[in-house]
Amino acid sequence: MTEVKSSNVGYPRIGEKREWKKALEQFWSGKLNKETFLQQMEVIRLSSLEKQKQLGVDLIPVGDFTLYDHVLDTAVMFGLVPERFTYRGGKVDIETYFDIARGNKDAVAAEMTKWFNTNYHYIVPELNNLTPTLAENRPLAFYKEGKEKLEIDGKPVILGPITFVKLSKGYKESEFKSIVNQFVPLYAQILKELQQEGALWVQIDEPILATTLTEEDISLYQAVYQTLHQAAPQINIILQTYFESITYYEAVTSLPVQAIGLDFVHDAGQNLASLQKFGFPSDKVLAAGVIDGRNIWGAKLDNKLSLLEEITAIVPKDRLIIQPSSSLLHVPVTVKIEETLDHTLKTALAFADEKLQEIVVLTKGIREGKEQIQDEINERRTAIEALNQSSIRNNQQVQTAIQNLPSSLAEREAPYSVRQATQKTAFQLPLLPTTTIGSFPQTQEVRRNRLKWRKGELTATDYQTYIKTEIKKWIDIQEELGLDVFVHGEFERTDMVEYFGEKLAGFQFTKFGWVQSYGSRCVKPPLIYGDVSFEQPMTVAETVYAQSLTDHPVKGMLTGPITILNWSFVRDDIPRYEVANQIALALREEVEALEANGIRMIQVDEPAIREGLPLKQEKWEDYLNAAVYAFRLATTSVRNETQIHTHMCYSDFEDIISSIKALDADVISIETSRSHGELIHSFEESTYEQGIGLGVYDIHSPRVPQLDELTKNIDRALQVLDPQLFWINPDCGLKTRGMDETVAALTVMVQAAKLSREKLLVKKGE
Structure with a gap:
């Protein structure tokens, strides 16, 4: 890289007015045929990419779009169809895809559970005695689509192999390492084909790194990513974490990848503390998640700029990417169409599009200096102060009741x-x-x-x-x-x-x-x-x-x-x-x-x-x-x-x-x-x-x-x-x-x- 870049980790799938949901349900009910349904999905997908391009985002994610769930997408990409559903190999058709997610008259749906500590649910992959194969290079297809139809040299997004297996079921803990190793050659093939197509950046999501792991897990990361790096040495892999700080900071930042994505919002200050204590490798790029990907409040831009200045005291600007803390699938698409909101509240909000605007503004501030974005800083500060001073945030009766709460637990009149x-x-x-x-x-x-x-x-x-x-x-x-x-x-x-x-x-x-x-x-x-x-x-x-x-x-x-x-x-x-x-x-x-x-x-x-x-x-x-x-x-x-x-x-x-x-x-x-x-x-x-x-x-x-x-x-x-x-x-x-x-x-x-x-x-x- 020659200068700091702006990036996005993931974009909402549903459209500004839930066009995605409506198309899905019409297809399921038989009101849309498959061809028309897929055409409508393509329109939604491409319009989201085009919008990010117009906002000025440098690294635009591709492949984060889904027809149902990105974890299910990963499973079917590897041909992992539970035996109770009909599958004869090759690319999984969408009828089978939806059967896994929703069940049918003959087979129960796959388990669904929460995506880490969010309100998003993913379909749990079932690995029971199944052998993964590369049924479809999904990231490659989306990369080519963005390039050919919108002239976007996108950043393919893939759920990483270790997180994928950790989130799956149907194996013994003692088999974990061997199962991960079954997937590594398939991921290597995906990266090779992306490299041949000319992709420069690939985002591999490994949010499991933000959980409590063992040293054996970290050793496995070293081996897996060494293999992936050797398979496609010309691709810049962003190893993306989010939702928390990483525990094994020194080990993770030493992995054989070109960039590390860290959450500087939900990390309770730990990622920044680790960065300041241990530094950052001189041969890597830091993808700094400084804008909250999970809440809807506009960022205090001066505070975020100060945070970025602390980061750039350690990581040079030409090795910095500015981005959200996580995918923006957890927030609505845009505040712009909210015409009925009170002005004081509306101006203090930032949904996905507005968060990307904040990222572009902060990128400009780091590139050109704080004075170049002072108007945006002042505007946001004024909006936040107006909300904080409003009567709705200063109800004395409520605040007094909270101050007088007992420290002990409330008790029922009698035991159970x-x-x-x-x-x-x-x-x-x-x-x-x-x-x-x-x-x-x-x-x-x-x-x-x-x-x-x-x-x-x-x-x-x-x-x-x-x-x-x-x-x-x-x-x-x-x-x-x-x-x-x-x-x-x-x-x-x-x-x-x-x-x-x-x-x-x-x-x-x-x-x-x-x-x-x-x-x-x-x-x-x-x-x-x-x-x-x-x-x-x-x-x-x-x-x-x-x-x-x-x-x-x-x-x-x-x-x-x-x-x-x-x-x-x-x-x-x-x-x-x-x-x-x-x-x-x-x-x-x-x-x-x-x-x-x-x-x-x-x-x-x-x-x-x-x-x-x-x-x-x-x-x-x-x-x-x-x-x-x-x-x-x-x-x-x-x-x-x-x-x-x-x-x-x-x-x-x-x-x-x-x-x-x-x-x-x-x-x-x-x-x-x-x-x-x-x-x-x-x-x-x-x-x-x-x-x-x-x-x-x-x-x-x-x-x-x-x-x-x-x-x-x-x-x-x-x-x-x-x-x-x-x-x-x-x-x-x-x-x-x-x-x-x-x-x-x-x-x-x-x-x-x-x-x-x-x-x-x-x-x-x-």
Whole structure:
């Protein structure tokens, strides 16, 4: 390099207005043929590249685009199709690709789990006795496309071999090194072909380097990247890390690659400290991630420039790349189209396009001097100061309440053993009670009526009448199905976080601020930009109405403080856990309002607790203590006879079981169906002595489960769990499913519960 360059690590896939999602779902529903679908995807992909070119980014990523998930892309690139799907070798067709992700009538979908500590989900590769081959050189195809159609000499992006295998399943730990070595020649072939095509830069993502690794792992990195360097010596490999600092700094920066990408935003200052302590190799380029790739606040450009000046005191400008801290797939596309946002807030925001503009500005500042970007620095400083001085960030009542919080954990009135007896008498539920997680299908009619109400085409009274009609319909369906504990269905809610954000002070919403969660599922995270406070009851009317229609208990449904925190874009001017406690205090008032109105079961969902774990294990304790504190702050003021439920997503449950116990919920339900056996095994290692429901079927797949599948799942769970504590439920909410498949699946679930209940009663001689 002759001068500092600007770069991007990855760009949102979904389009400014979710064009990508719409095309996917039209293809799946048969409304688009394959050729038209692929043409539309190409238009979205190329327009994203063209935009980055126009913004002035020097190194533009190619191959970061996907039809579903980049980890799945990597798996099928190597022909890794699970045996339950039909595959005869060669390039994997898109029908098989989507079957792996979504399942089909004959085969269950591959497992899906969180991408590190983000809210993005990836498809877990299955390596069980499969031999990888290079079925398609995907990075090469995208590199040639950018070059030929847009004259962009792009930077191909590849998920690195060690991270890929670490994220996969279906092998023993003792086989790890040998399996990685099966992939190395294939990666070498990809690089050789890219080199032959003229590619100068390749970004190989190895975010696993930001986790807790062993010295053996680092030795493997040395061997793998030595081989890759020798295979294509003319290519400049950027070994890209993100989401945290790297532990083995000296070893990683000594690897035989041409550039190292480091996160200088989420590293808690450790990457900078290591850089200053150990220096940086004179033969390498530093790709410095100084702009936050995971939050939406505009950068304090003067602070970022100062950080870059600290870096350039060690790394010469001609060996520096300025970029985001991670891929920008975690943020919306552009602020530009948000026409309804308050000006004070809007000018303090930066989505993907604006972050790239910040990178280009900072690159100019390093190249030409601070005075050349002083206008941009002043403009951003003014915008941030205006927001900080606004009344929404200076609610004295909230701030006083936070300052006066006790340091000890909030406690329920009595221990679980006492509450369990009280609740058993109060509810008179059968053995293995059945319930659902909360939401029922949101049909096109539901969404259409909500949109009409928001546009003023439907009065508030008419809209509430419609919502009540849907609630009654599904209360009747639950009666017919024979469920034991009901829910009202959440038809009034767009999203489990957005709904509460719209009703609490301190939140703001965008119109097009969508990000991908999994597959075509996009979410629009709220912006927590001010002090959070309770204004009025948020769920009482719908829940009380549902309860009036049945003698069965109806659960009040709330989203927990840590999930609201983790699934929002959170203000960065105060400590993150202080925001969590503000949310918890607001939810506490809602819990008390539900109880005061006769709702005796209240579910406070925390599906995002596990995903928020820091990547470094030494930081887990502080995070989990804060999560437990916030949950108990929200839930412990109720009486003994009020049953507190929670729901969470599964991933390495055994890692956090002590914290799950510390939540002191009366009943937890866990999303498990794609990993049922693994989770059951964790209960063989650790006991759990409060109410628990393990999801017995996968709601992410459109297939209806078979009766024997569910009875096997239940029987397996009951080998390690007390039947007196076990609940039967789907593994997640049913919002995204169709009505017919939902009723069919729940019918099978209730049948499975009855069969299992009968077997237990026969066994007991009752």
